[in-house]
Amino acid sequence: MKDQVVSNLAWRHRKAAAFRYFCIGVTMFAVAILVVLIYQVTSLGMPWLDMQFLESFPSRFPEKAGIKSALVGTLWLISLTALISIPVGVLAAVYLEEYAPPNRLTEFINLNIANLAGVPSIVYGILGLAIFVRFFALERSVISGALTMSLLILPVIIISSREAIKAVPGSLRQAAFAVGATRWQVVRSHVLPAALPGVITGVILAISRAIGETAPLIMIGALTYVAFVPEGPMDEFTALPIQIFNWTSRPQEEFHELASAGIIVLLAVLLAMNAIAVYIRYRGSKKSS
Amino acid sequence: MSESVILDIDDVCIRYGDELAVRNVTLPIYEKKITAIIGPSGCGKSTLLRSLNRMNDFIHACSQDGKISFHESDLYSNTTDPVEVRRRIGMVFQRPNPFPKSIYRNIAWGPSINGLGGNMDERVERALKQAALWDEVKDRLQDSALNLSGGQQQRLCIARALAMEPEIILMDEPCSALDPVSTARIEDLLFELKENYTIVIVTHNMQQAARVSDYTAFLENGVMIEYGITEDVFTRPENKRTEEYVTGRFG
Amino acid sequence: MMQPAKPRYLENSLQVAFFMCAAISTVTTVAVISVLAFETYGFLQQVPITEFLFGTEWTPLLHPKSYGLLPLLAGTMLIVVGASLVAVPVGLSCAIFLSEYASERTRDILKPVLEILAGIPTVVYGFFALTFVTPLLKTVLPQTQVFNAASGAIVVGIMVLPMVASLCDDALRAVPQSLREGAYSLGATSFEVTTRVVVPAGLSGIFAAFVLAISRAIGETMAVTLAAGATPNLTINPLEGIQTMTAYIVQVSLGDTPAGTLTYQTLFAVASVLFLITLSLNIIANRVMKRFQEVYE
DSSP states (O other): OOOOSOOOHHHHHHHHHHHHHHHHHHHHHHHHHHHHHHHHHHHTTGGGOSHHHHHSOOOSSGGGOOOHHHHHHHHHHHHHHHHHHHHHHHHHHHIIIIIOOSSHHHHHHHHHHHHHTTSOHHHHHHHHIIIIIIISOOOSBHHHHHHHHHHHHHHHHHHHHHHHHHTSOHHHHHHHHHTTOOHHHHIIIIIHHHHHHHHHHHHHHHHHHHHHOOHHHHHTTOOSOOOSOOOSTTSBOOOHHHHHHHHHTSSOHHHHHHHHHHHHHHHHHHHHHHHHHHHHHHHHHHHHO | OOOOEEEEEEEEEEEETTEEEEEEEEEEEETTSEEEEEOSTTSSHHHHHHHTTTGGGGOTTEEEEEEEEETTEETTSTTOOHHHHHHHEEEEOSSOOOOSSBHHHHHHHHHHHTTOOSOHHHHHHHHHHHTTOHHHHTTOTTSBGGGSOHHHHHHHHHHHHHTTOOSEEEEESTTTTSOHHHHHHHHHHHHHHTTTOEEEEEOSOHHHHHHHOSEEEEEETTEEEEEEEHHHHHHSOSSHHHHHHHTTSOO | OOOOOOOOHHHHHHHHHHHHHHHHHHHHHHHHHHHHHHHHHHHHHHSOHHHHHHOSOBOTTSSSOOBOOHHHHHHHHHHHHHHHHHHHHHHHHHHHIIIIIOOHHHHHHHHHHHHHHHTSOHHHHHHHIIIIIHHHHHHHOTTOOSSOHHHHHHHHHHHHHHHHHHHHHHHHHHSOHHHHHHHHTTTOOHHHIIIIIIHHHTHHHHHHHHHHHHHHHHHOOHHHHHHHOSOOOOOOOTTSOOOOHHHHHHHHHHSOOOTTSHHHHHHHHHHHHHHHHHHHHHHHHHHHHHHHHHHTO
16 A cells, blocks of 8 residues: 555554553453452362251351251242242333333332332341331341342342343234233233243342342341251241351351351352353343344 | 546455355446445445445454455555555445534544644634535534534534545445435535545435446445446446336336 | 223232332332431431531440541441442453453353352452452551451452443443444544543443442442451551441441440431432432433434
C-alpha cells in the first residue's frame, strides 16, 4: 500500500496490543486467585474427610467432631424452605407475567421485588428474629429458619422464573387461547411446561444460595452447638455454614481443618446443584434451538 | 473510457462457516465513480462490500479467498494494516450509528485519533457542509447526536466518514432505514460526492441504483450474474435473470 | 347463539391466590420497615439521635456504654473502599476481556465459572481471609494485626468480583455492534474503540454495576466478621482490627440478648442504617440500569 503521511499507527497498535494483554493478564490473574481460593479452602480438610466426620456430632475434641447435626439440619432447613418458597415464588412470577394488569400496584410490586433482591441477608435475619422467633413465638426452630430463608430467596425465584416465563413465545399462548382455553389452562398446559427448564434452573440456584447463607441463621439464633438431629419443624437445629463459621472462628489449627472439611462438603453439594442447573439449561437451550 | 481502477476485486470467495456467501466475484471499482451492487436480500452483496475495508475481520466464522487490490497493493497481505485500510476506505452503514457523543465529537473523533492535522473546526464544518447537514446543525454542534432525526443521523454518519477524507466510501444500503424525503437528500448528496470520492453502494432499491450509479453489478446467491455500465444493465441486460430482477419480476 | 358468560370460580380464585403470592414481597418490605422503625424508635427514645449518628465511641456492650455509630460506619467504609479498589478495576478489565476480546469458546467456559464463583458462600470467603490472606499480609507487612480491615476488604473484593465482571460484561455487550463497526470503519484500533466508544457508551450500566457491588460490600457479613474483627475502631488504617455494622449485629446475636433491652434495640438501629444505605444504593442502581436499558432498547 501507498505510504501515508500519518505515522502514529505503529505506536497506536502497540498501545492496543498492550491493552489487550493487560485485560487478558488481569482475567488470568483473577482466575488464578480463584484457583488458589478453592485449593486453600479445601486442601486443609481433605485428611479429615471420612465417614466418621459425616456421622459424628460436633465435639470439643477435634478428632471426634463431625457434621451429622449440621448436615441433617441443613437438609431439614432446605427442604422446608423449598416447600415454602418454590410454589409461592413461581406462582408470584406467573401472576406478574400472565395476570397482572399494567397498573400502579403491579409496578409497585415489581419495584419492591427488585429492591428486595438487594437487601443484605442479615436484614432478613433481623426480620426473622423479630417476626418469626419473637412475634410468632416459633422460637429458634427449623421452621423459623425456613421461613426467613424463604423470604430471602423469594425475590431470586420470582425474578428468574419471570425471565423463563417471559421467554415463552406469545404465539404459543395465542394458539392455546384460540382453541378456547382459559388463562389458567393456557398457563398450566403450555406456558409452565415450556418455561420449566428455566424455572428449575432459577429455583436450583436460589436454593443453593439458601444452603450457603449463614448470617440470617445466626440472627435467628440457630445454635452453634447442637448434639442432636432435629426431628420436627419445631426443633432447634444447626446448619452446615454455621458449623463452618463456628470452627473457623476458633483459634486452634485443628478446628480450621475441620472447617475446611465442612467447606468441602458444602462446596460439593453446591457444585452438584450448579452442575444440574447448568445441565438443565443446556438441554433446554438445545431443545428450543 | 479512460478511468483508472482504484479497487480490483479478483476471483473473491467469502465463506461464513460452511456456507459460501460470495462465489468467485471479479469486479473492478473505478475511481471517482459510483458503483452499485444490487441483488435480492441474502445474495452476499453486504458481505462483499464489507470485505472491501476488512470489516469482515471481526466475524470469526468468516474466511476469504481471492485477491482484492487497492492501488495495486494487496488489501489482505500480511503487511497490510487493516486499521490503515479502514482509514482510507470509509463506510456508511445500513442503520445510522452515531456515537452517543456530541455532533462535533462524532465528526472530530476519527481525525483526532488518527492524528490528522489542520484546523479541526474547519474540518468538521467542511465535512458537515459536504454532507449537506451544516445548516441544520451549525448552532448546536455540542448537542448529542442521538437527538437528530434518522435522516440527519445518517448524513452525520456520512459526514463522519468524509471527515477522514477517505479515497473510497462504502455505503451499505444507506437509505434502507430512512423515509423518502431523507432518501432523496442522500441521493442528491451522492452526485456531489462523486466529484471527489469513489463510492460503492449496496442497495436493494433498483430505482436508486439506476438513478445514482455509473456502474452496476448484479449478484444472486453470491454469484455475480452481470456487471456493466448502469444504463446497459438496466436497459439492455445480457442475462435473463438480470432482466427479470431489474424489471421487478422477482426479488 | 352465544351462551352468556358463566362466572369461572376456579379461574378467579386462582388469580386471587396468585396475586397473594406476588403481594408477599410487598408485605415483606412493609414488615422490614415496620420492625426496624419500631425498635429504632425505642432505641432513639433512650439515645439521642445526634449521639447515635455523630458519636465517635461505640461501646454498647461495655461500661461506660456509648452509642456513637461513626466507628462502625468508618469500619464499613474501609471495607467498601478496599473492596472497590480490588473489584472495580479487576472486574472491569475482566468484563472488557470477556466482551471485547474473548472468543465464544472462552466465554462459554468463563461465564459459568463466574456464576459458580458468585455462588460460593460468604463464610467460605471468611475462612479464606483468615487462613490465607491475613497470613500473607503479615509476611509482607509484619505490623498487620490478626484481625484487620485489609484482609476483609480484599476477600470482599474477590467476592463481589464475579458480580462486577458479569454485570459490566452485560453492559458492554448491550452496546450495539454497529457502534463498534462505526468506530472501526474510521480507522480506530481495538484499544480506541473499546476505551473511547464502547466503555463510554456502556458507562451507565458499568456505574450501576459498581453501585450494586458497593451495596453488596456494605451488606456483606460473614467474611468481615471472621476477618476484620470485633473492635469498633474509628481509623483509616486498614491493618488494624475494626468492626463493621454487620459484624456488630452478628456479635450481639451470638450472645443471648433478651428482647426489649437497649442492647437488643441497637441491633435494629444499626440494621436500619444498613437497610437505608443499601436500599438507596439499590434504587439508584436500578434507576440507572433501567435508563441504560431504555437507551439501547
